Amino acid sequence: MATDSWALAVDEQEAAAESLGGLRIKEKEEKPKAEANGTAKPEEDGEKQTTDEDDKDDKAAQSLLNKLIRSNLVNTTNQVEVLQRDPNSPLYSVKSFEELRLKPQLLKGVYSMGFNRPSKIQENALPMMLAEPPQNLIAQSQSGTGKTAAFVLAMLSHVDPAHKWPQCLCVSPTYELALQTGKVIEQMGNFYPEVKLAYAIRGNKLERGMKIQEQIVIGTPGTVLDWCAKLKFIDPKKIKVFVLDEADVMIATQGHQDQSIRIQRMLPKECQMLLFSATFEDSVWRFAQRIVPDPNIIKLKREEETLDTIKQYYVLCNCKEEKFAALCNIYGAITIAQAMIFCHTRKTAGWLAGELSREGHQVALLSGEMMVEQRAAVIDRFRDGKEKVLVTTNVCARGIDVEQVSVVINFDLPVDKDGNPDNETYLHRIGRTGRFGKRGLAINMVDSKHSMNILNRIQDHFNKKIERLDTDDLDEIEKIAN
Ligand SMILES: Nc1ncnc2c1ncn2[C@@H]1O[C@H](COP(=O)(O)OP(=O)(O)OP(=O)(O)O)[C@@H](O)[C@H]1O
Numbered sequence: 192m193a194t195d196s197w198a199l200a201v202d203e204q205e206a207a208a209e210s211l212g213g214l215r216i217k218e219k220e221e222k223p224k225a226e227a228n229g230t231a232k233p234e235e236d237g238e239k240q241t242t243d244e245d246d247k248d249d250k251a252a253q254s255l256l257n258k259l260i261r262s263n264l265v266n267t268t269n270q271v272e273v274l275q276r277d278p279n280s281p282l283y284s285v286k287s288f289e290e291l292r293l294k295p296q297l298l299k300g301v302y303s304m305g306f307n308r309p310s311k312i313q314e315n316a317l318p319m320m321l322a323e324p325p326q327n328l329i330a331q332s333q334s335g336t337g338k339t340a341a342f343v344l345a346m347l348s349h350v351d352p353a354h355k356w357p358q359c360l361c362v363s364p365t366y367e368l369a370l371q372t373g374k375v376i377e378q379m380g381n382f383y384p385e386v387k388l389a390y391a392i393r394g395n396k397l398e399r400g401m402k403i404q405e406q407i408v409i410g411t412p413g414t415v416l417d418w419c420a421k422l423k424f425i426d427p428k429k430i431k432v433f434v435l436d437e438a439d440v441m442i443a444t445q446g447h448q449d450q451s452i453r454i455q456r457m458l459p460k461e462c463q464m465l466l467f468s469a470t471f472e473d474s475v476w477r478f479a480q481r482i483v484p485d486p487n488i489i490k491l492k493r494e495e496e497t498l499d500t501i502k503q504y505y506v507l508c509n510c511k512e513e514k515f516a517a518l519c520n521i522y523g524a525i526t527i528a529q530a531m532i533f534c535h536t537r538k539t540a541g542w543l544a545g546e547l548s549r550e551g552h553q554v555a556l557l558s559g560e561m562m563v564e565q566r567a568a569v570i571d572r573f574r575d576g577k578e579k580v581l582v583t584t585n586v587c588a589r590g591i592d593v594e595q596v597s598v599v600i601n602f603d604l605p606v607d608k609d610g611n612p613d614n615e616t617y618l619h620r621i622g623r624t625g626r627f628g629k630r631g632l633a634i635n636m637v638d639s640k641h642s643m644n645i646l647n648r649i650q651d652h653f654n655k656k657i658e659r660l661d662t663d664d665l666d667e668i669e670k671i672a673n
Pocket of ligand 1: 254257258261262263264265304305306307308309310313332333334335336337338339340341
């Protein structure tokens, strides 16, 4: 069976790692700290070269950033797709938390967090997760749709506080993400103080021979594995609920996939397995199936973005100084409440932010060398309107929604690693979802034959005309604001 050959491969790798003195796992565990913080390595010549490694770091950092800047649920008009393990059993969904017959302490916790009713994904996921006998679940929906809150509630509901040993185990891809989930557990369990939480993360050193008494353990795969297998702080056979969060980020980090599989194999057959992911490419799906036998599957499609309500223009220039001059002309002609400006490299972003400040603009700069917490603070200030212009590189701003931004300027057009148009990023930068169907304005700066070619290809891809704008003609600029 596929699972067996996989298990065999894991065993071989484990043996190999042990023959290296077991150092490997520790190193992997310790390295992500700087990465997950978004502390990038120094750039040569100040130019950002995107590599696969950057992308991987970026996934965990991006996910953390999203958590830090989010203040409420991401709404969606899409319907949840449910695939049941047993298609004959009735499909339950709930419209209120009361229907779930939660412990009063938990219901109080949920309401104290300001949740009035279950989110779309929670409507279906919660009844499945709280069912008796426990059901396994794979759930996919974009960040901010309520997955964490759902599995935290499930874990808190399943523990028996009278038992002083770990009963729920949750693995997260990084130390920082584990801490974020831990915070949700603490908030939701605020009125249920008998339930305790332990963090299986590097740096949390326990005495040998000790047994964990906390009912919920959250941690990163390497440390959780050590605590279960090598150090035996946790008896995996007593685990009732196993949660694997952010599966897509998990598999992007080397070693985590194997470690997660090894943990899963130590758990009892009847343990409830829950896996969550924001995206579901084939590799995530294959991993999910290995972790979760006989799953129910819940999927919630992302809200589609559209260019329909966006007016798109391009400006022809010869160099970055000319692009900056064009930008000044645009600012001189129309009132721009808030704008986001995207640059290809940190160097350009830094330069442009400096030039704009000199012109008297209140500028925020989002740059790759900033820690994730610093980036979150910059975005928060911008959202609060403390700065009117946000200059950013693409990597930093991926996935960030700043709804009130009415003007987006591509100081450099988005391209992928091979220099081809990055249509997805273009759409995400300037597109709007149906919900925020406000009109928007996008201005693309073109400074070479090559970038003109990119622009044409983007235009063809979306089959939407991008009009030329002459930034020396103030009357013409004024017209685009209407
Ligand atoms: N039922 C609810 N009603 C109101 N707010 C909710 C509800 N469920 C979750 N939230 C809030 O919505 C935000 C997103 O929820 P949550 O973190 O659970 O989403 P997620 O899908 O796990 O996203 P991520 O994986 O990025 O954390 C959080 O601020 C959370 O407190």
